[in-house]
Amino acid sequence: MPATPVKAPAGPAPLPGRAGPGTTEPKDSPRRRADRRRRLVALLFLLPALLLLGALVAYPILFTVGRSLFDASGTRFVGAENYTAMFDDPATLKAIRNTAIWVLVAPALLTGLGLVLAVLTEKIRWATAFKLVLFVPMAISFLATGIIFRVVYEQDPDRGVLNAVAVGVHDAFDEGAHYPTARPKDSTVLAKGKDGSYTTKEKASPGNTVNLGLVGVPPKDLPKDAGPARKAADATAHGDELRGVVWVDFTLGGGGKPGQVDPKEKGLPQVAIEAVDAKGKAVAKTTTASDGSYHFSKLSPGDYSIRLPARTFAEPYTGVEWLGPTLITPAIIGAYMWIWTGFAMVLIAAGLAAMPRDVLEAARIDGASEWQIFRKITAPLLAPVLGVVFVTMVINVMKVFDLVYVIAPGPVQEDANVLALQMWLVSFGGGNNQGLGSALGVLLLLLVVPAMIFNIRRFRRSQS
């Protein structure tokens, strides 16, 4: 019965005190008075809401605008200086760029994915369970999500699940190098080629011994059967034979002489090795034995250089650098999608359920394919709902903060920066410049306003 208090005072009987002689004046006509009273009562009812809105929304906005015109200490008026300083700062420009990427990519992807999932779940049997599972991430706080995805994206395959998959798949097809860290001590004997292989600088003809020393091989990388290389290194070569050893030129515990095969130094087994003729063609290939020895026999006379192909030294595949400067924003958008897809899907599914079925049936009877129905009927009819989801997401995405703050590691925080985070960093997170922070807040507000207006208009239109 909310109308009664409005009606009661609007009743014909004027209050005794008010029924004065001034009835001739038109502004005191009963109708006017009733009008005024009705307005007063309406105001009275609106007052609590207005007060709350004023205290919690209008006042902070006005205060922020005012604060943005003062310097860090809040005592000196600087006019628009904060606004110009804002656009001089490369960190802020990067934040604006990233926020733009977020706004362009995330809402569109979310709405699209939500639509596809909503349409698909309509047709499966366990739709409710499926929707529930997709919706569960909504129940997890952004902070927790951030921590989860920080670990998911971790570079070390022993910890980051995505890289564990990437490395697992990669290594299933490519075994990886035997000695990724091996290298010559310096470039006096072996020179590094562009492709990562090593080639001897001096050429040798058959009948010679060429010993190649490498360092940087961890003892645990050596196969168990690796034996001392000294004996094989001292063996003499036959007439048409080119031989030598590839060995670890480092005596554990120290005392070894560089470039010399010392008694304790071991050979490097399973190293691919090639003899390359003057034209640069590999004429013979082999791999080293357990004592690191190799030999090319029956070589035609001439000068050969010895090459160690790159595959022995290839760096192990370490997965994708999700948290590196280039992929960090897409990676965080991924985490964001994980949270919000369920929400978009549920909203769109609700719209879908409210859609008139007869249109669809008519289309089916007319022989339209499912794809045609989706494109020509479902999507257009759902447009209002899609619009709401899209615009809500746009507004939401502009405020994204916690995910970026938690997922981006220190060194790439600036590469992942967004406006809301920059605002916080500048005002509280070390910058302590609430003037500049307020200016950023105002910028953020101005960017959100168009989306707000759009949403309100749409809301009004749908009501009328």
Added chain:
Amino acid sequence: MTNTSTRRRAATATALTLGLALTATACGSGDDDAGSGSQELKGQTVTVAGVWTGTEQKNFQKVLDAFSEKTGAKTKFISTGDNVSTVVGSKIEGGNAPDVVMVPQPGVLKQFANKGWLQPLSTKVRDETKSNLAPVWRDYGTVDGKYYGLYFKASNKSTVWYSPDALSQAGVQPPKSWKAMLKAGKTISESGLPAFSVAGEDGWTLTDWFENVYLSQAGPEKYKQLAEHKISWTDPTVVKALSTLAELFKDKNLVAGGSKGALRTTFPESVEQVFGDNPKAGMVYEGDFVGASISGDLKKKVGTDAKFFPFPAVKGGKPPVVGGGDAAAVIKAGKHRKAGMKLLEFLATPEAAEVWAGTGGFLSPNKNVKLSAYPDDVTRQTAKSLVEAGNAVRFDMSDQAPAAFGGTKGTGEWKLLQDFLRDPSDPKATARKLEAAAAKAYKG
């Protein structure tokens, strides 16, 4: 409003009368000196606020207990967590001030002194410190000519920790100079193990690297000036220190995982990379607290599984000692501040420091503390190098800078040194950027 101010006035009045009464008793009791078991402070409770929690708090309590035994005063320790200034500030405002506060940074001490919260140290404490502390520790406790803060606990951030296995496998000895350290690092990497684990993901470890190199290469005077931003970061000494640091950073055989790998390594991970079960590097640089991490988190034995050498001298300079510490200061508004000052008199003695020294995890700047009081050789060595450095000890520079420059993830010095680790090719440009960031932060 009126209510609070009256209450505050009343509190001040009580404190004043109490103070007077105390002075009276102190005079009256004829100063029988803090002799054994004189119970002159019986019935008083000294409240001490500090950042310590857990083991540290427990061990400090032992020091307080020793004080109680001597004087009869009761003690109460309030742990403030990381944010001393906020907690202590609100307690003072609320009329519930602690008597003594343990301040972890010179900047905070200065802030407290400037607000007029602190009481200058008594002549007795001052006299005691004259023979016990190197002047530099007194300087760090002094604000505008007044001596407020007594440095009781110190840390040594000039220790390079290494795995003895890694060094002996490579056949190298702990180096004594920067050049020798890089050479040893090269030999270690030739033995098959990257030389250093650098925790590049935590910007503060990089500032510590820089500070050690700078202190040794440019000298304590320049260090002080740079810490106060009296010389700019574009100074040639800064560029030189960065170039020196680049000799290490640019060599991917010296830094485990190369600079990219280092930028993904946090401090705990860097310790684990050297002392964990599957070593990925031979050495890691950070302060004496690495020892706690090794024995606590990794369950390895410091002294056998892990050793350290002092950060070596860089190019003709002296070996640097970058330190930190907690200073005790008496709060004016404290109800038992007289007794609090007595506590400081006690803390200034070697006796008090030796109580905590025996439990480990503690270094004293006091040069009269017997080295035999420390529980093991490694701690003894860190304490020795700290005390021997005497006046050349310098406080962590980034801790003295405004947080926006020296203490915030993702910006300022942290971020710029991380960029420098990623690409150490242009020290001059890095110095320029550091100066720009510093100028902004020191102004604000």
